[in-house]
Amino acid sequence: MSRRYDSRTTIFSPEGRLYQVEYALEAISHAGTAIGILAEDGVVLAAEKKVTSKLLEQDTSAEKMYLLNDNMVCAVAGMNADAGILINHARYTAQQYLKTYNEDIPCEQLIRRVCDVKQGYTQHGGLRPFGVSFIYAGYDDRYEFQLFTSNPSGNYSGWKATSIGANTSSAQTLLKNDYKSDMKISEASKLALKILSKTMDASLLNSEKVEFATLTKSKTTGKVIHKIWKPAEIDQLIKDSGVLEEAEKEAEKEQ
Amino acid sequence: MDIILGIRVQDCTIIATSKAFTRGISILNSTDDKTRQLGEHSLMAFTGESGDTVQFAEYIQANMQLHAMRESYELSPKATASFVRNQLASSLRSRKPYQVNVLIAGFDTKTEKPSLNWLDYLGTNVELPYCAHGYAAFYTSSLLDRHYRADMTQQEGLDLLQLCVKELQLRMPMDFKGVLVKVVSNEGVKIVDF
Amino acid sequence: MSDPNSINGGSAVAMVGKDCVAIACDLRLGNQSLGLANNFEKVFQLGHTFLGLTGLASDVTTLSETFRLKTNLYKMREERTIEPETFANLVSSTLYEKRFGPYFVGPIVAGINSQTKKPFICGFDLIGCIDFAKDFIVSGTASDQLYGMCEALYEPNLEPEDLFETISQALLNAVDRDALSGWGAVVYIVTKDQVVRKVLRTRQD
Numbered sequence: 261m262s263r264r265y266d267s268r269t270t271i272f273s274p275e276g277r278l279y280q281v282e283y284a285l286e287a288i289s290h291a292g293t294a295i296g297i298l299a300e301d302g303v304v305l306a307a308e309k310k311v312t313s314k315l316l317e318q319d320t321s322a323e324k325m326y327l328l329n330d331n332m333v334c335a336v337a338g339m340n341a342d343a344g345i346l347i348n349h350a351r352y353t354a355q356q357y358l359k360t361y362n363e364d365i366p367c368e369q370l371i372r373r374v375c376d377v378k379q380g381y382t383q384h385g386g387l388r389p390f391g392v393s394f395i396y397a398g399y400d401d402r403y404e405f406q407l408f409t410s411n412p413s414g415n416y417s418g419w420k421a422t423s424i425g426a427n428t429s430s431a432q433t434l435l436k437n438d439y440k441s442d443m444k445i446s447e448a449s450k451l452a453l454k455i456l457s458k459t460m461d462a463s464l465l466n467s468e469k470v471e472f473a474t475l476t477k478s479k480t481t482g483k484v485i486h487k488i489w490k491p492a493e494i495d496q497l498i499k500d501s502g503v504l505e506e507a508e509k510e511a512e513k514e515q
Numbered sequence: 516m517d518i519i520l521g522i523r524v525q526d527c528t529i530i531a532t533s534k535a536f537t538r539g540i541s542i543l544n545s546t547d548d549k550t551r552q553l554g555e556h557s558l559m560a561f562t563g564e565s566g567d568t569v570q571f572a573e574y575i576q577a578n579m580q581l582h583a584m585r586e587s588y589e590l591s592p593k594a595t596a597s598f599v600r601n602q603l604a605s606s607l608r609s610r611k612p613y614q615v616n617v618l619i620a621g622f623d624t625k626t627e628k629p630s631l632n633w634l635d636y637l638g639t640n641v642e643l644p645y646c647a648h649g650y651a652a653f654y655t656s657s658l659l660d661r662h663y664r665a666d667m668t669q670q671e672g673l674d675l676l677q678l679c680v681k682e683l684q685l686r687m688p689m690d691f692k693g694v695l696v697k698v699v700s701n702e703g704v705k706i707v708d709f
Numbered sequence: 710m711s712d713p714n715s716i717n718g719g720s721a722v723a724m725v726g727k728d729c730v731a732i733a734c735d736l737r738l739g740n741q742s743l744g745l746a747n748n749f750e751k752v753f754q755l756g757h758t759f760l761g762l763t764g765l766a767s768d769v770t771t772l773s774e775t776f777r778l779k780t781n782l783y784k785m786r787e788e789r790t791i792e793p794e795t796f797a798n799l800v801s802s803t804l805y806e807k808r809f810g811p812y813f814v815g816p817i818v819a820g821i822n823s824q825t826k827k828p829f830i831c832g833f834d835l836i837g838c839i840d841f842a843k844d845f846i847v848s849g850t851a852s853d854q855l856y857g858m859c860e861a862l863y864e865p866n867l868e869p870e871d872l873f874e875t876i877s878q879a880l881l882n883a884v885d886r887d888a889l890s891g892w893g894a895v896v897y898i899v900t901k902d903q904v905v906r907k908v909l910r911t912r913q914d
Contacts, residue, residue, distance in 0.1 A: 327785050351785055355778040360601045361594040362774075369586060401625060402588065604767050608810055633745065638767030639717065641738055641746040652743055 281382050284389045284412035287338060293425040293459050294324065294335040296395040297439070298407040299448035302476035303397035305335040306452040308425070308460050309471050318468070325473040325488045329354035331364045331399045333473045333486050337425035338392035338412075346390060350374045367398030367406050371416050379414025389413075393424040397475045399484045405475065427459040434458060445476055450501040457503050465498050465507075467491035517562040518651040518683060518691055519549060521618045522659070523631040523644050524672035527700035528620035530560050531676055531709070533691035538565065545692035553579040554589040557621040558697055558704050559599070562648050563636060564614035571615045575599055592621020596632035596640055604638030612636065616648045620699040629699065654686050655679040669698060673707065680709075713765045713813035716741060718889025720849030721751050721761035722880050723819040723830045724863065725842075726872035729900045730828045732759045732819040733880045735849075735911075736893035738766055747892040747913070751849075754904070755780040756790025757820055759897055760800070763849035764814035764835070772812055775803065793820030793829040797839055804837030811835045815848035819899065826901050845879075851887035858883045873898050873907070881911055 273279060292308035307324040324336045326343075328350045336343040353373045357365035374394070381389045389412040396408040409424055410416035421439045423431035434455045443451070449472075457465045472489040489497070498504065518533035536547035550560045551572040559575060561568045578598070583589050590598065596619045606613045619632040633639075633646040645659045646652070662675050673696070680694055696709040721734040738749035753760045753773045760776060762769040779799060783791050791799070797818045804812060812835060819830045831839050832846035840846065845863055847855035858879035867875060877896055884890035894909040 321788055351782055355781050358781075359774045359778050360598055361590065362597040363591065363594045366586070600767075600770065604771050607767065635740065637716070637765065638771065639738070639740075640770060641749060641766075643746060646745065652740075656743065 278382060278413075281389055281413050284338075284391045287391045288393050288412070288424065289426060289428065291337040291339075291425045292324065293423055293427055293431055293456060294337045294395050295421075295423045295431060295435070295452050295455055296335065296397060296407045296409070296419065297421040297435070297443070297448040297452050298405060298419070299443045299445045300441075301405075302445040302448075302474055303333075303399075303405050303407055304445065304448045304452045305333060305395055305397050305473040306449075306456050307335045307337070307471045308456060309469055311468055322471050322473075322488050324471045327486055327488065328370065328396070329358075329364060330486070331475075331484045332367060332370065333397045333475055333488065335395045335424075335471070335473065336392055337394075339390075342390045343392045343394075346374055346377060346392065346394075349377055364400065366400045366402060367396065367408065368403075368418075370398075371396055371408050371410060375410050375414045375416045378410065378412060382413055395422065395424055397473065399475060399477065423455075423459075431455055431459045445474060449474065449497065450503065453498060453501050453503045454506070457507055465503060467494040467498075470494055470498070472497065516687070516689060516691070517549060517649060518647070518687075518694065519560040519562050519616075519618055519649075520647040520651055520655060520676070520679060520694075521560070521620055521631045521633075521645060522663070522672050522676060523620075523629050524667040524669060525665070526629060527622065527669050527672070527698050528629040528631045529669070529672045529676055529696065529698050529707075530558055530618060530620045531680065531694040531696045532560050533693075534695050535690070535692040537689075542690075542692065548695055550695070550697060551576045552704050553595060553619075554583060555703050556589070556624055556699060556701075557592050557595050557619060558699050560618045560620070561615050563616050567613045568615050571602075571613045572617075575602065591623050591625065592619065592630045592632070593623070593642075595619060595621060596630075596634065596642070600634055600638050600640035603634060603636060607636065607638055618646065618648065620697075622699050622701055624701070627701070650687065651683060654682050658682055669700070673709070676709075713768075714815070715850050715889060717764075717766040717769075718850045718887075719749070719751055719763045719766075719769075720847070720851040720855060720880070720884055720887065720890040721763050721815075721817055722845065722847045722855050722859065722876060722883075723759075723761060723817045723832075724845045724859070724867075724872060724876045724879075725828045725830055725865075726867040726869060728821075728826065728828065729869045729872055729898060730759075730819045730821060730830055731869075731872045731876040731896060731898050732761055732817065732830075733876050733894060733896040734761055734763070735851075735880065735884050735890045736895065737889070737891050739889060742888070744892060750895055752895060752897060753777070754897075755796065756784065757823055757899075757904075758791055758793045758796045759819045759899065760796070761817040761819070761848060762814050765812075768812040768814050772803075772814060772816070776800070779803070790823075792822050792824070793818055794822065796820070797829075797831050800833060801837040801839050804833060804835065808836050815852070817846045817848050819846075819897075821899055821901050823901075850889040851883045854883035854886045855879060869898050869900055869905075873905075877907075877909060881909065885912065
């Protein structure tokens with residue numbers, strides 16, 4: 261039945277569904293998990309990087325964390341090539357806004373502009389939708405630190421803590437249990453790593469499999485600091501967080 | 516010969532515009548308002564080619580209202596001035612540029628600070644404590660240089676404005692029918708008896 | 710009178726020293742003979758590269774915003790800031806895009822290459838022809854006077870402190886002989902690991 265309605269994105273099925281969009285969502289549910297947590301003094305993004313082969317050249321730059329603007333970082337789940345198009349668009353939109361208004365673009369406005377592009381591909385004919393979801397960490401004067409997600413349908417929503425990609429439902433459950441609204445950035449970082457360690461296929465957490473980004477505000481200058489963490493820093497963070505020992509202990513208990 | 520004049524004081528910005536609407540050698544109207552309100556806390560005064568002026572001002576006004584509806588908040592005065600500058604700068608290299616000079620008075624509710632921007636039809640944009648367009652600048656600049664202080668109250672600002680208007684009445688070759696004075700402060704835009 | 714290059718006034722100069730460069734500008738913005746602002750900077754920092762823009766103030770603002778956009782995108786794409794030589798070519802091509810309706814500006818570029826540590830300066834005409842110079846570059850309404858001052862005062866391989874003195878004296882004495890420049894000045898002294906910005910008090914007439 262569905263065959264008749266899923267070859268083109270623009271057609272609703274008799275049940276009122278857009279199959280291509282649902283397939284895109286399905287594609288994302290196999291991608292590496294990405295988690296975002298809003299803390300009192302910043303935002304944390306953590307993502308699982310799927311290592312496909314040992315022979316693959318490990319690029320020095322992050323492949324799932326992207327800077328969109330001075331006040332925004334995003335994590336990607338889904339097709340990286342598709343993400344590239346949207347990220348370029350977002351970066352250009354943010355810079356164009358800065359050029360006309362001499363102020364940073366408000367987070368939600370930038371996200372809406374990206375989502376307008378995503379939405380376009382669910383309606384205009386012939387092309388497939390973007391196979392990517394994003395988690396955005398942002399800061400602006402009006403709402404301070406913010407966390408958003410967006411998906412291929414072009415919908416976006418704000419969160420205190422959220423996840424996208426594989427095992428998203430179990431990650432969400434863990435977040436719901438452990439999230440506290442008065443968390444500082446260090447606690448949030450630890451929580452993000454802990455949850456990622458539980459949702460990942462591989463048990464051992466290290467910088468080859470994890471990417472990490474934070475958005476904080478400088479206490480001295482009041483400027484927003486965006487940081488996409490280097491592998492060595494991630495390893496140190498994993499070590500300091502004690503997530504590995506906790507995982508070991510729990511494994512022992514189960515035995 | 517139109518007069519538009521602005522003074523930024525401690526907690527508000529004062530805008531004065533001449534009430535005479537002239538064409539050639541005639542005064543057609545002596546109750547003209549050469550300003551448009553762009554938002555709750557921003558006001559634009561304009562002079563230049565008749566026809567272009569109101570057209571441009573209302574185009575900007577409509578754009579600011581559209582922005583306020585879409586984003587459910589208003590642009591800061593600084594962002595407003597940047598936007599207007601960009602419009603003027605791109606118009607300058609179009610087939611028929613807007614020949615409009617403007618002053619933008621604003622009160623930034625976030626920083627609690629008043630502001631005054633001077634923009635000409637070329638797309639020059641500067642933030643200034645006091646300024647005027649056209650001949651009025653030649654007659655008032657020295658007075659303002661001498662008497663202006665950044666910590667003036669609204670009343671002191673209006674007194675200084677009185678001094679400027681007196682000088683203009685004395686020196687300008689035509690009767691500009693007095694000035695319409697508006698104040699942009701925390702409370703928004705208000706007309707002041709002058 | 711209606712020459713776009715001298716409506717607003719303003720001047721800038723750049724010099725090469727020993728392992729350092731300096732770039733400076735005045736602060737005046739006028740409307741013909743009337744002085745409007747004494748805080749209009751014409752030197753912009755884009756990463757570790759510096760851009761001086763003189764000429765029509767509208768185009769100075771437009772281009773500084775354009776190059777901010779382009780260098781910010783470059784920085785995100787390349788994950789490093791733009792080198793002065795690269796930026797010079799970006800300026801050149803950006804100006805030439807408007808070959809038949811140009812921006813009325815006289816840009817100058819200065820900086821130290823972060824890889825080779827070599828100082829670099831250059832200037833442009835309004836449609837982007839690059840003028841590579843080993844010693845100094847001048848631009849703006851006081852450019853004639855600046856040429857004279859620089860020819861007289863410049864010597865090669867100056868240390869940063871001496872370069873600061875030379876560029877400052879060159880600019881200050883040049884703008885004093887120009888009615889459209891002056892009203893304060895800003896000087897940047899750039900060495901490979903430090904940028905020093907100094908605001909100069911000048912005569913206010």
